[in-house]
Amino acid sequence: MTGQLPRTVIEPNNPRLNVSRNASLPHSPGIRAGEYIFLSGMGPVDPVTGGRNLGPIADQIRQTLQNMEHMLTSAGSGLDRIVKINIVLADIQDYDEMNRIWREFFSVDPPTRTTCALQLSNGNGVEIECIALSL
Amino acid sequence: MLEYNNMNEVYREFFPADPPARTVCGAKLSGGSKIEIECVALA
Numbered sequence: 001m002t003g004q005l006p007r008t009v010i011e012p013n014n015p016r017l018n019v020s021r022n023a024s025l026p027h028s029p030g031i032r033a034g035e036y037i038f039l040s041g042m043g044p045v046d047p048v049t050g051g052r053n054l055g056p057i058a059d060q061i062r063q064t065l066q067n068m069e070h071m072l073t074s075a076g077s078g079l080d081r082i083v084k085i086n087i088v089l090a091d092i093q094d095y096d097e098m099n100r101i102w103r104e105f106f107s108v109d110p111p112t113r114t115t116c117a118l119q120l121s122n123g124n125g126v127e128i129e130c131i132a133l134s135l
Numbered sequence: 136m137l138e139y140n141n142m143n144e145v146y147r148e149f150f151p152a153d154p155p156a157r158t159v160c161g162a163k164l165s166g167g168s169k170i171e172i173e174c175v176a177l178a
Binding site: 004005007009020025026027028029030031033038039040041086088118119120121127129 | 147
């Protein structure tokens with residue numbers, strides 16, 4: 001290999017979804033490293049108001065995956081280019097419901113995935129991070 | 136998860152510009168640790 005792999009910050013086109021910037025948090029929405037894209041954990045942020053959508057878990061997961069799609073599209077990638085997803089639920093009892101929503105977004109050749117239940121910030125019922133390929 | 140704000144305060148000292156992507160969760164840790172951190176980096 002010649003030289004360093006480039007490392008650049010990537011941000012959503014919709015500034016309302018730039019949670020770390022809006023809340024002055026010390027992390028980037030995503031980092032591109034060569035042809036790989038690493039996204040920070042994302043939650044159910046409303047793309048119109050920038051506030052949290054803390055409704056039913058199905059809505060939270062749908063919103064988070066739509067936000068993830070926006071982030072990836074902003075970086076020249078997409079949901080179909082995701083390699084690995086880590087999904088954290090606040091309550092593992094939401095596992096079946098999560099899979100139901102999952103199938104709406106990943107009907108063919110879904111990404112690898114790990115699921116667990118942990119304590120989340122901001123009252124989120126779900127937080128999702130991923131590693132994807134650029135197009 | 137109650138340590139979230141304390142964590143961010145210290146975190147800022149180390150990543151003042153273009154910080155890495157990140158996910159934070161609260162969990163039980165081994166050895167009595169209050170924090171555990173892993174990363175992916177470029178050479």
